[in-house]
Amino acid sequence: MMSRISLLTVLALAGAVGLSACGEKPQTLGTKNDATAFSGVSNAFAAPGWQAGDKNSWEQQLRARGQYGMNDHTRAP
């Protein structure tokens, strides 16, 4: 009787250990959250003249840079 109980216990334990490998890790799809461009960079290459974190200031910086750098009609009309 005792040996039968111990055999059942061993079998139950072996089953539990064996089935533990059947668990599934969560697999999430999709991209990581990206920081906004106007939040600035952590390095020393940021252009001067605008405030990191201020969206309006960043937009004005890009607009001014685009006009000055690419619109040669305003520089040499």
Next chain:
Amino acid sequence: MARMKFICDAERCIECNGCVTACKNEHEVPWGVNRRRVVTLNDGVPGEKSISVACMHCSDAPCMAVCPVNCFYKTDEGVVLHDKDVCIGCGYCSYACPFGAPQFPAQGTFGVRGKMDKCTFCAGGPEANGSQAEFEKYGRNRLAEGKLPACAEMCSTKALLAGDGDVVADIFRERVVKRNKGAEVWGWGTAYGSKQAGQQAAVEGVKK
């Protein structure tokens, strides 16, 4: 701000490949991968035209639509970016893109094909802005530095315009009015919609 756009003025492009070189240098793009290239139409024939081509960051990007692992995302400024940690290098985006923008390095995590690489509008990727991890995977994040894409800023004839759609459209419009020709903008309708084709107007804001 409207949204970020590219315009290549075919009347001005002289096929110098300065944009290609600027991009390769700025992002240390590996050998065999060209995020930007210059294409010449009717090469050698009088009146030939050259255009600088890269990812146009489409309003309704087909690469995003076909990606089986959803690795693409669009920023608030309309820049189409992707996450290389999610990309499986299947190449579907390459077949879907009308501009041939997606590139696949020969030596990468996935052997011969590798993970997709493309123009980021100098906006990096999902890693922390300006970090070494972002640079190694996607290149410099010039937008977060308050700068415009290197290809356009380095263009010697200012044929390639990049930035806020309203600004670049105004600059181009002024040129066309002054020279009275060359109003055709290659790829503009395909990337941003065309009123003639009954699509979303090019100057409308980004739809999230």
